[in-house]
Amino acid sequence: MAASLPRPRILRLRLQDFRSYPRLDLPLGACLTAFCGPNGAGKTNLLEAISLLSPGRGLRRATLTALARREGPGTFSILADLDTGTGPLALATGLVPDEAGRECRIDREPVSSAMRFLDHLTLLWLTPDQDGLFRGPAGDRRRFLDRLVLAVDSAHGSRVSSFETALRHRNRLLEEGGGPRWLDAIEQEIVELGTAVAAARAETVARLDALAERDAALMAPFPFARLTLEGELEQRLGSMAAGSVEDWYRAALRDGRARDRAAGRTLIGPQASDLAVLHGPKGEPAATCSTGEQKALLLGLILAQARLIGQMRGQPPMLLVDEVAAHLDAERRAALYRILRMLGGQVFLSGTDPLLFEALGEGASLMMVRDGSVVDA
Ligand SMILES: Nc1ncnc2c1ncn2[C@@H]1O[C@H](COP(=O)(O)OP(=O)(O)OP(=O)(O)O)[C@@H](O)[C@H]1O
Ligand SMILES: [Mg+2]
Numbered sequence: 001m002a003a004s005l006p007r008p009r010i011l012r013l014r015l016q017d018f019r020s021y022p023r024l025d026l027p028l029g030a031c032l033t034a035f036c037g038p039n040g041a042g043k044t045n046l047l048e049a050i051s052l053l054s055p056g057r058g059l060r061r062a063t064l065t066a067l068a069r070r071e072g073p074g075t076f077s078i079l080a081d082l083d084t085g086t087g088p089l090a091l092a093t094g095l096v097p098d099e100a101g102r103e104c105r106i107d108r109e110p111v112s113s114a115m116r117f118l119d120h121l122t123l124l125w126l127t128p129d130q131d132g133l134f135r136g137p138a139g140d141r142r143r144f145l146d147r148l149v150l151a152v153d154s155a156h157g158s159r160v161s162s163f164e165t166a167l168r169h170r171n172r173l174l175e176e177g178g179g180p181r182w183l184d185a186i187e188q189e190i191v192e193l194g195t196a197v198a199a200a201r202a203e204t205v206a207r208l209d210a211l212a213e214r215d216a217a218l219m220a221p222f223p224f225a226r227l228t229l230e231g232e233l234e235q236r237l238g239s240m241a242a243g244s245v246e247d248w249y250r251a252a253l254r255d256g257r258a259r260d261r262a263a264g265r266t267l268i269g270p271q272a273s274d275l276a277v278l279h280g281p282k283g284e285p286a287a288t289c290s291t292g293e294q295k296a297l298l299l300g301l302i303l304a305q306a307r308l309i310g311q312m313r314g315q316p317p318m319l320l321v322d323e324v325a326a327h328l329d330a331e332r333r334a335a336l337y338r339i340l341r342m343l344g345g346q347v348f349l350s351g352t353d354p355l356l357f358e359a360l361g362e363g364a365s366l367m368m369v370r371d372g373s374v375v376d377a
Contacts, residue, residue, distance in 0.1 A: 006085015009081035017072035019045040030365035034357040037369035043350035125320035134286035138274040210303040222300035224280035231273025317347030
């Protein structure tokens with residue numbers, strides 16, 4: 001386990017033309033902050049703004065233009081002043097005129113991408129959109145897993161995107177009837193990148209699986225998840241030497257060219273694998289558990305992830321918990337708040353009813369959100 005580093009906290013959040021907020025200047029800083037207000041008040045928008053202090057498209061996976069306020073100038077900015085524990089740090093991101101991607105700054109200096117934010121801060125979130133995670137398409141679970149891998153292994157992001165680029169390249173070559181030499185070369189690249197992607201995922205899954213079971217009592221009443229990575233490549237990674245797995249993968253791609261050309265995509269590799277999740281205590285596939293069991297299991301999985309990130313980075317992640325409290329009975333809510341405190345990272349929650357947050361306890365802050373304004377209750 002890494003030595004414990006200071007815990008970053010957002011002390012102030014400023015928004016300009018972001019979603020429903022023309023302008024907002026919000027002092028924060030509590031270990032637990034709950035945003036409370038009626039439907040449509042702008043609570044999730046606040047969590048989404050914070051979620052953009054990490055790589056990717058935030059907790060709604062929105063496009064940049066959707067994030068800009070509809071009646072605004074078409075640009076937006078998010079500024080967060082942090083106390084890192086060793087000093088102040090300013091993270092900023094937004095859409096500026098004539099820029100294709102989003103602009104990111106650390107202490108006012110432009111940085112190449114939001115990946116740099118990971119040097120200072122990791123974020124995890126739980127939203128109602130994730131409710132279908134266990135029943136939905138495998139791609140959602142792969143993305144969910146890749147975010148976790150990225151939090152503990154910052155090279156994973158570029159690995160995955162280079163791999164996806166190489167796959168698109170191969171698919172295009174197949175479609176256009178590219179020569180075998182070109183295909184050999186791109187498939188070699190796919191083999192190297194794809195094996196690295198699968199190995200990084202497998203390592204994180206194994207760690208999380210072990211931790212989830214070990215810490216089951218700490219996370220009670222939220223059940224632990226048993227996790228395995230399913231796929232032809234992943235299965236071989238667990239039982240064969242790395243060199244032999246690469247040889248198998250290369251041959252499978254070569255032999256599969258006609259089939260992949262007909263399918264219009266590459267059928268073998270980590271882009272086709274799945275994260276299989278079992279309800280640990282019941283030993284039942286998550287997908288067939290009841291709705292309530294799935295919600296509790298997802299919560300257990302996120303909390304275990306937070307713990308794994310905390311242990312591997314020596315610094316707990318910041319957590320964004322959208323609407324979750326409303327689905328829990330009073331006892332489970334109190335347990336959730338206790339676990340969130342134990343994890344130690346700054347937490348932001350949302351809900352419509354202030355009563356949901358009565359048990360947050362000492363040092364927590366309740367903020368009322370209404371008509372684009374946010375006030376300390
Ligand atoms: N780009 C945008 N420009 C202006 N307003 C927007 C934009 N995107 C979303 N909104 C508005 O933001 C409002 C608040 O949305 P938000 O999802 O934050 O509400 P909420 O408080 O989380 O509500 P609920 O309790 O229903 O989840 C919505 O009414 C929506 O129409
Ligand atoms: Mg909401």
